[in-house]
Amino acid sequence: MIEAGLFGLEFAYWTSTTIKVLAALVVVPSGALLFGYVFLFKVMSGMQSRIGPNEAGPFGTMQLLADGAKFLQKEDIFPDGADRKVFAFAPIVVLMSTFLLFIVIPPAKNLQVADFDTGIFLALAVSSLSTIGVMMAGWASANKYSLIGALRAAGQLIAYELPLVLAVVGVVIQAGTMSMPGIIDAQRDFELFGVGVGGVPFVVPQFLGFVIFLISAQAELNQAPFDMPVAESELVAGFMTEYTGFRFLTFFLAETASMVAFAAIAATLFLGGWYVPGVDQLHGVMLGVVGVAVLLTKTMFVGFLMFWVRFSNPRLREDQLQRFAWIGLIPLSLLNIVLTGVFKVVL
Amino acid sequence: MTATMPDWKKAAYIAAQAADARVNVELEAEGMTLNIGPQHPATHGTLRIVCRLDGEQVIWADPMPGYMHRGYEKLCEVRNYPQVTTLINRIDWLGSFCNEVPFILAAEQLMGVEAPERAQWIRTIFFELGRQANLILFLGDVGTQLGAITPVFLAFRDREHVLNLIESATGGRFHPNFDRIGGLKDDLPKGWLDETVGCMQRVEDFCDEIEDLMIGGTIFQQRTRGVGVIPAEVALEYGLTGANIRSSGVDWDLRRDADSPLAWKHADWKVITHPDGDSFARCWVRLQEVRESAKIVRQLCEGLPAGPIMAKVPKIIKVPAGESYVETENPLGVMGYYLVSQGGLGPFRLKIRTPSFNNISIASWVLKGVYVPDVITILASLYFILGDIDR
Numbered sequence: 001m002i003e004a005g006l007f008g009l010e011f012a013y014w015t016s017t018t019i020k021v022l023a024a025l026v027v028v029p030s031g032a033l034l035f036g037y038v039f040l041f042k043v044m045s046g047m048q049s050r051i052g053p054n055e056a057g058p059f060g061t062m063q064l065l066a067d068g069a070k071f072l073q074k075e076d077i078f079p080d081g082a083d084r085k086v087f088a089f090a091p092i093v094v095l096m097s098t099f100l101l102f103i104v105i106p107p108a109k110n111l112q113v114a115d116f117d118t119g120i121f122l123a124l125a126v127s128s129l130s131t132i133g134v135m136m137a138g139w140a141s142a143n144k145y146s147l148i149g150a151l152r153a154a155g156q157l158i159a160y161e162l163p164l165v166l167a168v169v170g171v172v173i174q175a176g177t178m179s180m181p182g183i184i185d186a187q188r189d190f191e192l193f194g195v196g197v198g199g200v201p202f203v204v205p206q207f208l209g210f211v212i213f214l215i216s217a218q219a220e221l222n223q224a225p226f227d228m229p230v231a232e233s234e235l236v237a238g239f240m241t242e243y244t245g246f247r248f249l250t251f252f253l254a255e256t257a258s259m260v261a262f263a264a265i266a267a268t269l270f271l272g273g274w275y276v277p278g279v280d281q282l283h284g285v286m287l288g289v290v291g292v293a294v295l296l297t298k299t300m301f302v303g304f305l306m307f308w309v310r311f312s313n314p315r316l317r318e319d320q321l322q323r324f325a326w327i328g329l330i331p332l333s334l335l336n337i338v339l340t341g342v343f344k345v346v347l
Numbered sequence: 348m349t350a351t352m353p354d355w356k357k358a359a360y361i362a363a364q365a366a367d368a369r370v371n372v373e374l375e376a377e378g379m380t381l382n383i384g385p386q387h388p389a390t391h392g393t394l395r396i397v398c399r400l401d402g403e404q405v406i407w408a409d410p411m412p413g414y415m416h417r418g419y420e421k422l423c424e425v426r427n428y429p430q431v432t433t434l435i436n437r438i439d440w441l442g443s444f445c446n447e448v449p450f451i452l453a454a455e456q457l458m459g460v461e462a463p464e465r466a467q468w469i470r471t472i473f474f475e476l477g478r479q480a481n482l483i484l485f486l487g488d489v490g491t492q493l494g495a496i497t498p499v500f501l502a503f504r505d506r507e508h509v510l511n512l513i514e515s516a517t518g519g520r521f522h523p524n525f526d527r528i529g530g531l532k533d534d535l536p537k538g539w540l541d542e543t544v545g546c547m548q549r550v551e552d553f554c555d556e557i558e559d560l561m562i563g564g565t566i567f568q569q570r571t572r573g574v575g576v577i578p579a580e581v582a583l584e585y586g587l588t589g590a591n592i593r594s595s596g597v598d599w600d601l602r603r604d605a606d607s608p609l610a611w612k613h614a615d616w617k618v619i620t621h622p623d624g625d626s627f628a629r630c631w632v633r634l635q636e637v638r639e640s641a642k643i644v645r646q647l648c649e650g651l652p653a654g655p656i657m658a659k660v661p662k663i664i665k666v667p668a669g670e671s672y673v674e675t676e677n678p679l680g681v682m683g684y685y686l687v688s689q690g691g692l693g694p695f696r697l698k699i700r701t702p703s704f705n706n707i708s709i710a711s712w713v714l715k716g717v718y719v720p721d722v723i724t725i726l727a728s729l730y731f732i733l734g735d736i737d738r
Contacts (some may be wrong), residue, residue, distance in 0.1 A: 048500035080362055144381050148403065148719065224494055225566055233388050233492045234723045314566050315494030317720045318403065
């Protein structure tokens with residue numbers, strides 16, 4: 001493990017740890033708020049020919065905060081027959097996996113919570129932790145809808161974790177490293193058929209991988225058209241049915257923040273992360289600010305793609321989405337790996 | 348163990364043990380009973396469907412209506428004839444005007460009154476507008492049931508055009524209460540016909556949009572094709588009507604086949620059928636029916652005859668003793684009123700035959716052996732309105 005600094009400055013261990021914890025506490029909720037406001041409110045209402053929230057704050061920007069305050073006032077209900085400890089702990093497990101996802105994402109050069117040699121696979125591994133929380137929630141709620149929803153979520157995770165990892169394998173082969181800053185550096189140095197001054201993002205050679213990654217991430221995050229676990233027209237709210245108030249808010253925060261994290265990971269793996277040609281001429285804080293802005297732009301672009309699909313499709317049935325994963329995505333991602341290997345050797 | 352606990356904790360402990368025992372019994376028994384409803388997002392109202400599940404497969408299902416019974420048949424007996432239309436507007440609340448027409452026709456039949464030609468044409472126009480308002484919302488709602496969140500907003504947006512037309516002529520957006528024994532309350536406002544013809548274009552645009560966005564889509568077709576197939580014989584046995592039976596391939600539409608004083612015979616339109624009988628067929632047939640309905644309205648608006656809108660009827664309406672039954676092709680299916688009069692100011696007995704009640708009775712047959720997600724698809728495509736089931 002390499003201890004990454006902040007803008008190349010040297011800090012004492014406790015100082016840097018405190019800064020990182022505070023940053024995480026700010027980044028995760030504010031990322032969720034940003035996605036929630038821009039996509040769930042404004043883009044969604046634009047696509048559905050309605051106005052959307054516009055009363056709370058300028059252009060309705062404070063609406064999510066108002067909703068959050070409302071959730072905090074709600075009664076905290078434990079269902080009769082619930083396994084109280086597990087029921088209370090489940091949202092925290094889900095939220096924990098979301099926080100862990102953010103560890104390895106580099107928002108700018110030398111700006112990262114921790115740079116692991118196997119960074120990307122750490123992210124994929126901790127993302128599946130949330131399913132344990134979902135299973136806990138579904139089982140502890142003592143509710144049939146919750147149970148069905150949780151089991152669906154587990155089945156879906158097993159099916160879609162594979163194409164997700166296999167899509168990333170293509171990138172790893174292409175880059176020759178699993179570290180996230182390493183992958184960004186590889187995209188800076190990458191040339192396709194000798195073309196590409198200042199690098200080519202991996203979305204060009206790995207377009208198939210990009211598409212597979214986005215589809216699988218959509219399924220990992222339980223977004224339409226893969227939202228069978230929370231299918232509100234049949235399972236009410238799936239594993240979240242019995243949750244109220246703060247615990248429900250935790251689930252919501254975890255879900256939206258995970259979308260931010262997956263969009264940022266996709267932006268890093270396939271679109272070059274914080275790097276655009278010329279940005280590495282900058283130094284110090286300026287490099288940090290520009291890098292964060294570039295990554296944010298790319299993340300918003302990926303997020304837009306995800307929400308676009310979500311708003312415009314009906315959901316697949318459980319057996320259909322399993323079939324789609326096993327006989328559609330997994331063979332395709334294996335093919336992607338083979339092609340990547342061949343090109344890597346030939347070029 | 349419970350001896351050292353405070354009382355409230357003891358009660359909670361006992362309750363938890365009982366819940367555990369319940370769960371264990373259910374796990375050991377064959378399958379699990381799942382109550383879909385009466386409070387559930389998919390039943391848009393208070394229909395309760397008791398399902399016995401094996402995994403996610405339904406072993407048997409039983410619809411239990413009655414949670415919204417309002418006793419309209421009994422209430423109608425203590426009201427006089429003009430007051431009855433106010434009540435029966437609320438049966439199928441999405442296409443309210445269509446509820447008034449068969450009752451008024453039944454009363455007119457007993458009285459021997461016939462509304463003038465112009466009134467019959469305007470009745471038909473409003474009847475079709477009610478059908479459009481109803482089915483447009485269905486087309487959006489079926490998307491919501493399948494998990495697409497956008498179509499329902501488009502449906503609410505474009506249904507508003509139709510509701511505005513109804514409101515500008517009758518004063519009531521949802522419940523026009525416009526039909527009278529012997530004719531109509533008022534004539535149409537100035538410029539209404541042109542506006543209606545223009546609005547039909549918007550309705551057709553909505554149909555194109557919803558076909559592009561949803562019904563033509565791959566996921567929608569995967570979810571609905573071959574799901575909940577009802578063969579024609581079974582549909583006839585269970586007494587399905589309306590689009591549900593036409594999508595099983597039975598070419599039967601009271602607008603064309605019954606001898607009605609209304610003006611459908613003056614317009615050029617088609618009865619839409621589909622041979623498959625699955626959920627997709629039911630959605631598709633309703634989509635096409637909105638298009639045909641727009642065609643009917645446009646033709647009737649262009650050829651509307653001049654003349655009075657009210658026949659000569661006494662101020663205080665008394666229907667002579669006798670019995671009559673009139674049924675019409677409503678948005679949801681065949682709706683009929685069996686009116687028994689003993690010569691009083693109000694009906695002696697009024698039996699209302701509503702389409703949704705019969706349409707939902709097939710649920711226990713068609714839901715057998717399907718998976719939970721398909722339960723929702725089938726219920727959405729059978730299309731019921733709770734007020735129409737329970738009345």
